[in-house]
Amino acid sequence: MPEQGQLIESPIIVTKGLRKMYGPHLALDDVNLEIPRGSVGILGPNGAGKSTLFKCLLGLITTTSGEGTVLGHDIRSEGESIRSKIGYMPEYNALDPNLFAIDQVRYAGELLGMNSKNATRRSHEVLEYVGLKDQRYRKIETFSTGMLQATKLACALVHDPEILICDEPTNGLDQRARSFMLQTLSRTVREGNRSVLMSSHVMDDVQEVCDNIVMIHQGRIVVQRSIEELVKQVDKEIELVVWGGASRMEDKLRSSGLEARRLGRVIRVKMESDETIEEILRAAVQSSVQVRQMKEYEPDLEDIFLLIMDKLGAEIKGTEDLMTPEHTGGA
Ligand SMILES: Nc1ncnc2c1ncn2[C@@H]1O[C@H](COP(=O)(O)OP(=O)(O)O)[C@@H](O)[C@H]1O
Ligand SMILES: [Mg+2]
Structure with a gap:
């Protein structure tokens, strides 16, 4: 892997005029992204379009119009190739409560095309990596929210993907689990040299892991740049x-x-x-x-986000407001 900052690398994700409609509802509109290698936080209130964007990038849902590539693969026709190189930690829990953690992760690996021996070996490695070494042979139904999120992360990492996409990885976590999750994601970027895209509606989470930020509001990208540059602007x-x-x-x-x-x-x-x-x-x-x-x-990301929203004329006064439905543009 090249040293950071030594080469101008081509972006890992590009979209042009991406639009997604759910029936008459416009969820993403004219999304133009150029995401560099490294860590990117996708920040936006509930209903902004974060999960929809991830599903489009993974080729899990069809886009209404526009185009995009992930690691050079077309999101409209090469979803399977994309998913083999990307780890996806979805927003919702799709784990089987009756499985032992080790079997769930191995199964995720096999679904991604790994042979049984590799999948088993990697399951042990990744469960240790996410802090579940001692819980490997416990049934998922006995897990806390923190352990469920960690299992989801292990499933996403089993095939050693180049890019990890995490949809609200800290949702529902208590302080200790949250902090461990953010540390693990940071480590994946800084020591593992992988790229991480994570969504959140919490500014602090993004600031802890990410170098770059994309802010999304009502299906539109409102900011796309490095956190360093953004902070300097204020x-x-x-x-x-x-x-x-x-x-x-x-x-x-x-x-x-x-x-x-x-x-x-x-x-x-x-x-x-x-x-x-x-x-x-x-x-x-x-x-x-x-x-x-x-x-x-020193302004923090929250200040900056509010400032930007203010400029956009959105009546958002604080993180709490970002959680209420009337500001989400959704139904
Ligand atoms: N399957 C769906 N059918 C109809 N509308 C949807 C569907 N999924 C999401 N939406 C709507 O699209 C918008 C964006 O949703 P989503 O991408 O889930 O936002 P976020 O992840 O930022 O909270 C919201 O208004 C939401 O209600
Ligand atoms: Mg979401």
């Missing part, structure tokens, strides 16, 4: 904690021509120039408040 802010007159301070900052927003004692001021800090201190003296803390504020 205005820098200075965050202050003030005592004794935060709202007076806010007014003073505004009347000095600075852009300020306040959350209780915390005020964030847009960093306009090198003089901004001096202007803040001057405003503090003039409004007789104490500045207890002052630091550069």
Whole structure:
């Protein structure tokens, strides 16, 4: 495998004008993607079209129009070749409760064309990799949600795919299982040198694993770039904690021509120039408040997502809102 960043590689996934309708319902519209090797987070509220996009890329459902390739294979006609090179962890549980974990994973391998001996050997390896070494001979019906998700991941990895597609891999997991899942996915990218596409409606999850991001909203791609570039695009802010007159301070900052927003004692001021800090201190003296803390504020993905949604005119105020149906564009 080439070192990262040394070669400009061709994208592993390309789509052009992809559109998917379920009857009269438009689920994906004019999706143009160029996904590089590495880790990509597909971020969007419920109903945005994430699962539909994955199913189109895997050739599991027919697209209405447009085209696309995965590792050079046509998504419209070469689904089987695509699925032999991709591991897919679906959103829903399709595991057989009566099977031992080891047999479920081996069976997944055999369905993907592996011979029984290889499938068995790999089942042991991948179950250990996902943290289920000691549960290999337990029936799936006894598994917790975290163990079910890990089994699904093992099934997706059994044939050692070049690309792993995970649909909401952290859904329903408690903190410990979630953290282990994200670590395992990161390891698959960074140590295993595989590409991972994961969807989520949780910004933090994506930020932990992915270098690149695709934001999807009502079936359309609204952002497609590296997280690093995205973060750079956002205005820098200075965050202050003030005592004794935060709202007076806010007014003073505004009347000095600075852009300020306040959350209780915390005020964030847009960093306009090198003089901004001096202007803040001057405003503090003039409004007789104490500045207890002052630091550069690093926007996180959630801030950025909200900012983008704001620009799009969507009335989304926080991650919680992303979960409610009226914002999902779905029925
Ligand atoms: N099989 C289906 N039949 C009809 N509508 C569907 C079907 N699957 C998904 N949809 C609709 O398509 C839109 C996108 O769904 P989906 O891809 O599941 O979104 P996400 O995975 O981002 O939550 C939603 O409005 C959903 O209701
Ligand atoms: Mg989904």
